[in-house]
Amino acid sequence: MLAMLCVVIAGWAGWQYSRRQAVDSESLGDYRADGRAITLLLVEPDVSLNLDAGLRRDSTARLARALDRRLADLGYRTQALSARSDEERFGLTAQTSARTAAIQHQARTAQTIREVGAPVLRVSLDGMKRDGREIAEQAYRIELLDPQTLQPAWRATLTWREGRYQSLALLWHLRHNRLPPPLWDSLADLAMARMREDGVIRAEALIQ
Template sequence: MTTVAPTRRPVLRAAVVRKLLALGLMLLVLAGWGAWQYLRRQSVDSETLGPLPSDRQAMTVLLVEPDVTLGIDAGLRRDHTASLARALARRLDEAGYRTQSLSARSDEERFGQTAQGQDRDAAAAHQTRIAQAIREFAAPVLRVSLADQRMDGHRVAEHTYRVELLEPQSLQPTWRATLTWREGRYQSIALLWHLRKNRLPPPQWDSLADLAMQRLRRDGVIGQTAVIR
């Protein structure tokens, strides 16, 4: 039976300690990197482009869905524009606003099927209906659209959405916000912190909708308190 010489035991112990310290330091760095990524996972920038509307009791949420040619494998299934628009409409409802939700583009436009006459007519009819609904509701329009998606190999690393406030008659923007969501490789480490009470963090679109509502209030686009209908 082979035994370790007594003089080699301190050397072996020191080597094991060094490896454990190196492993602990690496885990600490990964945890710190994941926490940093998690803290910067979302951001918002906004600017006021013109006079804000005086009517603050109603809002149209206009969803601009991206082209299907964006690519199913590249990002369409990871595009959360519709979920973000629905989350914003729900929060405006909860704040006491009258809302209507509209889709800015017809299926024919999104699928690139406007070469045929009947598809072109259907797309034009859809645009006419949307414009009429906006005019009849006579409320400021929040247009929600996908601005960009940055890829990291085959993975979507960053989503950028745009929320614009439009004047209902001219449909010219008077306020604009850019919402960014970043997918970090090590964010899952930081997510373990949320699981300490068996609670998952909110989905991406809910977090961005909350961020957008905070900025809408801060910039005076909507009131700080609920609207009394």
């Protein structure tokens, strides 16, 4: 009975671990990231998410930086821009001056995107699900935008699920003298693989 229980627990943990991350994507147009440059547009969440540990668990910026490194390794020139002003993120746009500053920030960002003319990879938080006070699931959205129209031509949703498998996975990795990769690195690898598969970016590194 004890052996059977251990097998059941191991199977359950393995099943949870296998579904810890997922990606769903869809093509919305023919535009692709041809050329050698990409603009990373980071949509940072509201600072109010900091209440009840929301923002502290958000990995939007880390995911964007992980994608930036991988795109650079492929030979892309990358430029990072913030989609939202501090006034927007801090919920201050009820004031006329702050609302004006937010509008000006959006206009400057859109103008820079159009002047650079490079494909835009927009990274944003798509939602979080809680299990009581704990965050059980995080979803991030990545979109490829045409820099002239700012309309999405491709979209993917990356999902990371927390679970009790995490401690078992940690022990497994420690047996091999290494730590498991953080969720932003795992999701960045997943996103890059799907972008190659869908033909959004080139599959091989550019030879300089």
